[in-house]
Amino acid sequence: MKKIGVFICHCGINIKDTVDVDRLTEELADYPGVAYIENYMFMCSDPGQNHIKDAIHERKLDGVVVAACSPTLHESTFQTVLKESGLNEYQMEIANIREQCSWVHTDIEQATHKAKLIIKTAIEKLKLNESLYPVSAPVTKKALVIGGGIAGIQAALDIADAGFQVIMVEKKPSIGGHMIQLSETFPTLDCSQCILTPKMVALSKHKNIKLYVNSEVESIDGYVGNFNVKIKQEALYVDPAKCNLCDDCTEVCPVLVPSEQDEGLSWRKAIYIPFPQAIPATYTLDVENCLGLEPIACGKCREKCIAEAINYDATDTIIEEEVGAVILATGFDLYPVENIPEYGYGKYPDVITSLQFERILSATGPTGGEIYRPSDGKVPKEIVFVQCSGSRDPEHHLSYCSKICCMYTLKHAKLYKHKVHNGQPYIFYIDIRAGGKRYEEFVQQAVSEEGILYIRGKVAKIYKEGDKMIVIGMDTLSNKKIEVKADLVVLAMGIVPSEGSHDLVKRLKINTDDKGFLSEAHPKLRPVESLQAGFYLAGTSQGPRDIPDSVSQASGAAAKALILLSSDKIYHSPIIASVDEDLCSGCAICVGTCPYGARELNEVSKVVEVNEILCEGCGACISACPSGAAQQKNLTDDQIDNMIKIIASGK
Amino acid sequence: MAKPKIAFYWCASCGGCEEAIIDLHEDILKVAELIDIVFWPCAMDFKTEDVKNMQDNEITVCFINGAIRTSEQEEMSKLLRKKSQLIVSFGACSQLGGIPGLANFWDRESIFASSYGGKCPSVDNPDGVVPQEVSEVPEGELYLPRFHNTVKTTDQVIDVDYYLPGCSPAPYLTMQAITTILSGDLPTKGTVLAPNKALCEVCSRNDSKPEKLSIDKINRVSLVEVDPEKCFLAQGIICMGPVTRSGCNGENDGRCIAANMPCRGCYGHPSEVHDVGAKMVAALASVVGLEDEEDMSEADVQKLLDQIVDPAGTFYRFSLAKSYFRRKIMTDSKEEK
Structure with missing residues (x-):
């Protein structure tokens, strides 16, 4: 003994x-x-x-x-x-x-x-x-970054600069994410594109980074340190290597599609470049709107292309990559504005979203940075900004604060004032949340010097009267109904996890919170790690946050990934499941209960096997195993039995 | 040299285990050549006195089937233990309590009330006579064995060397056991003389089980058309195969499975299972509604589980007396020593 x-x-x-x-x-x-x-x-x-x-x-x-x-x-x-x-x-x-x-x-x-x-x-x-003894496995010294917004770009650059290979997968035709759509950034009012594009160029030129656009991650198998990734890349109808960016193709393309980059405020062609600084720098063919990839149906662009970059016979490809760590930077979307019908979005062209207003403010936007309203191109003399559109309304919409809307709305109002000096911005707000470096000063300066009017209250209804938009709300400070006649209404939409992330996290079995944002391993002490070993979180995929926070978090996630990538081996607690081959009948009841995909029936031996690196020791299979073949190491049925006997005896 | 002496005895059993010996067919003749059967009350006329008169350890091996229900069975088991070198606990009732063990959901009083008190339609007992241990008759006193409150397994009463599981044990396993014991190359004490892997090991339906087994409805064989090729669990029918030893039909499908019925668990548990019912409940709980787990409310889960008819009788059909619980709770005063 x-x-x-x-x-x-x-x-x-x-x-x-x-x-x-x-x-x-x-x-x-x-x-x-x-x-x-x-x-x-x-x-x-x-x-x-x-x-x-x-x-x-x-x-x-x-x-x-x-x-x-x-x-x-x-x-x-x-x-x-x-x-x-x-x-x-x-x-x-x-x-x-x-x-x-x-x-x-x-x-x-x-x-x-x-x-x-x-x-x-x-x-x-x-x-x-x-x-x-701790379980060990080798590490594939390469990272996958999913999402090419600012968070993904930052994480990819950090890892690549540290000397490790990075695979970046972006669903859209160009990297840049939402940040490339923004005009200026708060609280410094520096130009968003001007600070982002150098990073995009650096990424595209980086010898350690391989970029796949128009691509989605189909599956990730394997385990921490050793993932096998399947990436589906949509057919490349325009060969980026041959495209010389001459723009001849768009001239002949007969199809007009609302521009994603301009949030539907302008038109693009079915063959197009998302924006001038797109990375990769190439035109792209939008197959869903193209008349048909058939010379009989159209074929104009291919005829016109002197670089012979256009190939209608291109097909989707599946690319397989092996990586050791995965950074999830899947970003956000605006809360669906059609969920708030009382604000009249879609019905009135002069009710627009915050991202649309960003485009109007932007020098590369549909108005070249001049502020005109969509309905008649007039310069709006009064603009109402509606904060918390969708946010902080647990009964009807999002329960949480989207965190960035207070500041970007104020930025909108300021930029508007800078362009239209005699214009009057009104901001409906619940609270002003300006917790951030130099944010409060940004607010104070606007209120005291720029003549921006803040109205504390929520907007109940927006409708049109003549050529004015009537905004009805409640001023909760005076407790009076308030009515503002405006030329333009900008809804400061809350943010939600990006649409594509829902399917992705389901496929990858990544934990999310009840709002669909990715769950961190610990809210305080492990904020950039997922509960699934080897997955790290960056940017708004984890929750609403602004650019500086996204960038810091991305660097944090990169640092965590680098710890993994720079180790020769990974180690794992040995308190995991085991299978007694002499007892396992291959009934495989346990297999489906494993949340980590760590159990598999060996079709030859007809015995279930445990992948020791994947196994997190949760014990689900142990209770599922009917024959006693599955045992948790150092927490066997015999041990638990003996412990229960002590307690049950009370002696 | 004298032939080894073998004894067979029955306690609370249905007689099927005796049949299982007869089912050795011609093989029994081979056995008979090698041994002397010195005690087998079911087949031959022996008296208890004959056993009492034997030397201690005179019997090489004694096969006891049936559970311990009465004082007589307990006494006989103890006597045979004394006279035998080896005791083989034969069949599910002896090993686990078997079907008689299900009576542990009641006690003597309630069983008598049910069987003699007018509740049993086939009993005509207008005076409500209940068996007495001692009855006065003109010729003197008559004795009946005491009916215990609790059914016990053989090894809860005497020391047991080996177990032959099953209701009833397969003849080939009995033959193997006898041959092994006669060879003198004895297995470790306490061994169950049957394969240690669960029935799915040999089940031809096992491959039809989906990779992720998820039961969204509990079915019963009497109420659905059973697919003869598909895993019962995959059909929502509770099959005790995964928690039950294989061996009832050699390397072939289990005997019940071959007859398109789910395994009921008579072969008992593999060696590492401590409590059959608890194991099966845990296994089922792990896969019931697994596919839609995240979308199910507590009430949905309860509704699904409520579809299991007679859970105690299903999961502990043969093993209640040997389970952690052993019986329904009784007040101390009722339980005999």
């Missing part, structure tokens, strides 16, 4: 005041298996650890039970003590007599009795513990 040492910690008075540690020491001394027992004021202190080390050597102990606080706190401390003493660290068990005993009880008699049972269960478990 194992010679077990039991070390009872007082935790100062935390345990000792409620649990009679001396009596425990006396009563457990004769318990079968206990070769040594003591109690001490702070087991986690250096002298405390030395007590354990000395006892291991002097008493030739095979295992150690530390009766102290929760294993989440000092498990690794005491595991290290065992390792340093030449024992396997999995021959150490923590009996949690603080959080689960002394802290929740007051009666010394009962608490002492309970502590005794807890320690006995730990002893019984330890008796059957095997010596285990």
